[in-house]
Amino acid sequence: MAKKVIEVKDLHVHFKTFSGTVQAVRGVNFELFEGETLAIVGESGSGKSVTSNALMKLIPQPPGIYAAGEILLNGTDLIPLTDKEMSKIRGNDISMIFQDPMTSLNPTMKVGKQITEVILQHKTISRSEAKIKAIELLNKVGIPFPEKRYSQYPHEFSGGMRQRVVIAIALAADPKLLIADEPTTALDVTIQAQILELMKEIQETSKTSIIFITHDLGVVANVADRVAVMYAGQIVEYGTVNDIFYNPKHPYTWGLLGSMPDLDNEAEERLYTIPGTPPDLIHPPKGDAFAARNEFALAIDYEMEPPMFKVSDTHYAKTWLLHEQSPNIEMPHIVRKRIDSFLAKEAMHHD
Template sequence: MNEYLLDVQDLQTYFKTRAGYVHAVDGVSFAVRSGEKVALVGESGCGKSVTALSIMRLVAQPPGEYAGGHILFAGEDLLAASERTMRSIRGGQIGIIFQDPLACLNPTMTVGKQIAEGLQLHLKLNATEARRRAITLLEQVGIPAPEQRFAAFPHQFSGGMRQRVMIAMALACRPRLLIADEPTTALDVTVQAQILELISSVCEEFGTSLILITHDLGVVAGIADRVVVMYAGKVVEEAPTDELFAHPRHPYTLGLLSSVPRLDEARRNELDTIDGSPPDLLHPPSGCPFMPRCTFARAACRTMPPLIPLPEQSTHRKACWADITNPEEQASAQRRQQARRAALQTATD
């Protein structure tokens, strides 16, 4: 009835604080097909992790609140599901990996037991079968001597190996969806390459869909089929990976892509920058949240633009009134940036 495995519609997750509501996720919509790898990209505080936690319904209530929207997983609305259903979905149908594996593993339990626990709970395996499956899983995620490592404790593993254990655990029950929330941010570059390779290959092998959450556009380029760019609790652009990197259509995406130094390009003397800093979500600007930092801003931006497909490319959606490919608009954006920098200069002189 629905071609999507996961369909997030207008999700709103707010946090109540003494100073008012923080609109952490503010009308986020995106979908994941079966077997597809989707990346959620954005800076810290843009709501990408809260989106992931909302899908698992793990946002603590209070202070969190699901203020609106739907999360359809295989046709069922997770926001309306019973706690009992959620328990079978978490770890059973949807697996999740977090940034810091040491914080997620129980330090007093052997890693083997922790993997087997999920298998016994969800698949109703007996202890011997669960142990056998756990050892196979450890082997599949590339842990040497899995029989011996089954009885090891988390502190006896290195960071990369712990992340492998987390992957084994998340995939133990062959979930239909894996959510990886900054899985390599705490790891070194050489280990990051190993782990990304592993996540990508096990997802393909098991036919698992993937939501990869990251702030690193480089990581996205190598692994995702589609990219969803978030800013200040909203989706600002969404496109197939090749399309997004080749033809970004939102000024924020464009700014992100051109402000990172890249090893494959000639070295520039000065990096392009996005002026200002991300907004305070307690007092978000009305209208488009990127407006205060945007050089393409205009009066229309006081109303939040809808996330709609481009006329020429239905799989590419953006939430922006401007057409950043228009040379006239580019020229006036450049003038505006220069004027703004000059004003800043005089303010600090």
């Protein structure tokens, strides 16, 4: 059994605003083992970025409040730690790759210094050794001429190269956990593929665990071991990649899979969309938060929140459809077709 790196138990994060308290994260549970990748997917506003920022306690307080729950890093709860204690963990045990490489580097500081800064902060090492390590890192993330690049400013790098620098910074202190908050969203597709490839390589060599926040299911299939689908501040379905892609149980996951564009599909078909908008998290709806947008909603969905039903040892979903008394509802035709085409492709790979 691999070592458990991080475990999140019943995490609640709220934000106080003028119009009321926004319950951005409402009871999130997950765990992550050494060397594994967990992908958190969901639409905008589902609480995935808040969850990831909460893990590093980067949510400004106020307006943020850690209302309940535990974040256990190697068994230590991070919630009660002070900012000073947290700064020993940030960048050292947990580090983060941000979404937009164009804005996440300091424009007036040389790239090399931005890397050595992390090393010097967390390791007892001399400046010149830190420099050697930084150049190694630049080389490792695939930046040509690292010695020359070391003393350049961010504006002298392209978007993809900057994201590589951001990754180098995140790796500088050999973290156990890397949180990547939509690291490829701001990049174009060819660069996206390169960055994903790089992250896989890094994981293979350094056994870092990765939490990958994204709304791109294509990326998820590519990088993740486990997937958590988030909706309205809760995880609604949790399982391995195979569970989620081949045997989805939650109607929201069906909606997400159905709304993925499929290039191989020759028949002309309308792209599936999930009707409606996410609920207002100042006053979360009674019952299942997804009920109002769910074409398969049962009467009980409007009354009571469903618990997490166990599908298999690795697969859980939060929907009343899994209850033994619920009517037997099949996933929509379009999702079935999509899954069949995944399976067909998979079979072709094996041949």
